[in-house]
Amino acid sequence: MGLFQLFGFGDSIGIDLGTATILVYVKGQGIVIREPSVVAVEQDTGTILAVGQEARRMLGKTPGNIAAIRPLREGVISDYEMTERMLKYFITKAIGKTSFVKPTIAVCVPSAVTEVEKRAVEDAARQAGGRKVYVIEEPMAAAIGAGIDTAKACGSMVVDIGGGTTDIAVISLGGIVVSDSIKVAGDNFDEAIIRYMRRKHNVLIGENSAEQLKINIGTAYARTMPVSMDVRGRNLITGLPKNITVNSDEMLEALSESVNTIAEAVHGVLERTPPELAADIFERGIVMTGGGGLLYGMDKLIAERTGIRVIIAEDAVSCVAYGTGKYIEYIDGAPQREKRQASRQKRAASRQKRDEKREKRQSKREKS
Numbered sequence: 001m002g003l004f005q006l007f008g009f010g011d012s013i014g015i016d017l018g019t020a021t022i023l024v025y026v027k028g029q030g031i032v033i034r035e036p037s038v039v040a041v042e043q044d045t046g047t048i049l050a051v052g053q054e055a056r057r058m059l060g061k062t063p064g065n066i067a068a069i070r071p072l073r074e075g076v077i078s079d080y081e082m083t084e085r086m087l088k089y090f091i092t093k094a095i096g097k098t099s100f101v102k103p104t105i106a107v108c109v110p111s112a113v114t115e116v117e118k119r120a121v122e123d124a125a126r127q128a129g130g131r132k133v134y135v136i137e138e139p140m141a142a143a144i145g146a147g148i149d150t151a152k153a154c155g156s157m158v159v160d161i162g163g164g165t166t167d168i169a170v171i172s173l174g175g176i177v178v179s180d181s182i183k184v185a186g187d188n189f190d191e192a193i194i195r196y197m198r199r200k201h202n203v204l205i206g207e208n209s210a211e212q213l214k215i216n217i218g219t220a221y222a223r224t225m226p227v228s229m230d231v232r233g234r235n236l237i238t239g240l241p242k243n244i245t246v247n248s249d250e251m252l253e254a255l256s257e258s259v260n261t262i263a264e265a266v267h268g269v270l271e272r273t274p275p276e277l278a279a280d281i282f283e284r285g286i287v288m289t290g291g292g293g294l295l296y297g298m299d300k301l302i303a304e305r306t307g308i309r310v311i312i313a314e315d316a317v318s319c320v321a322y323g324t325g326k327y328i329e330y331i332d333g334a335p336q337r338e339k340r341q342a343s344r345q346k347r348a349a350s351r352q353k354r355d356e357k358r359e360k361r362q363s364k365r366e367k368s
């Protein structure tokens with residue numbers, strides 16, 4: 001704890017390096033950046049043209065020599081260099097506005113990344129100006145962000161459905177006891193919708209349209225009130241644009257395989273969970289985070305498959321970012337906490353000494 005930090009200059013930053021979205025949390029300010037994990041690159045020169053929101057607008061609309069890349073798409077860092085540059089861009093953007101002293105950075109990475117990839121992220125964060133860099137596992141951050149007391153000797157289950165991966169973990173005593181990570185999540189839902197539209201309607205729709213269908217009328221568990229939506233695509237027979245009305249029952253059909261794979265994976269993790277912890281989870285419910293968890297009926301489907309209540313965390317898409325932020329505040333506060341505890345112990349010891357002396361004096365007086 002240096003002088004700078006004492007005056008509030010030593011920022012700490014928590015970053016959720018998600019497969020779909022990057023969020024940056026700055027201590028004292030909250031979430032300052034929330035942008036898609038997309039980079040637009042000029043292919044022949046390798047020059048980065050845009051990052052985040054601006055790059056995303058180019059997805060699927062780029063001319064031949066420009067590529068819009070999602071470097072973390074499947075939960076693994078498929079494009080090492082782009083990830084590094086994207087991370088640096090966002091860190092600079094976040095701290096440029098807030099501080100001139102190097103911050104402490106906690107980055108949360110998808111749990112499927114390898115040790116080598118983790119180190120790459122760590123290096124990138126350090127090069128971007130991190131004084132100290134921590135890399136945290138996603139389920140841990142999600143749990144902390146969802147308000148779970150992870151240090152307790154009590155089992156909690158977190159299911160985070162992101163863009164590229166679904167991460168399922170049982171946490172107790174500050175560690176992950178059982179976990180699984182599958183590559184079925186939000187992106188996969190979009191792809192399933194695209195496939196369905198082609199198969200059933202002979203219409204080709206784009207990724208953005210598929211995502212809109214998913215968010216607006218997507219369904220994992222039969223709706224009591226069916227809804228529908230219009231979407232525009234290309235008729236694969238005539239080759240011409242076509243408007244088509246799609247309803248939520250069709251979405252249930254399109255998504256059924258993907259959502260059941262997730263429910264099955266949750267069930268699988270529960271089967272491998274030690275009985276005592278499983279009993280805790282049964283009592284407290286399963287906590288769901290991530291954007292994919294907002295798909296209509298996903299909670300009901302998992303609840304039905306497992307027989308356990310499912311709670312969608314408050315602000316489910318920001319949980320991981322808040323979690324990384326809280327984690328770093330905790331780590332940063334650790335030396336202070338130790339000092340406080342030491343002085344508390346010292347005071348208690350001197351109090352005890354004083355009491356002992358007093359007792360001695362009293363007993364002497366009583367004797368005389």
Ligand SMILES: Nc1ncnc2c1ncn2[C@@H]1O[C@H](COP(=O)(O)OP(=O)(O)O)[C@@H](O)[C@H]1O
Pocket residue numbers: 017018019020021022161162163164165185186187211214215218289290291292293294295296317
């Ligand atoms: N209301 C919603 N219903 C269904 N899916 C959603 C909703 N909001 C966001 N999503 C999906 O959530 C995914 C992104 O979730 P997020 O937790 O940000 O992913 P990541 O952590 O991998 O970056 C995307 O596939 C997006 O389409």
Ligand SMILES: [Mg+2]
Pocket residue numbers: 016018019160162163290320
């Ligand atoms: Mg995430």
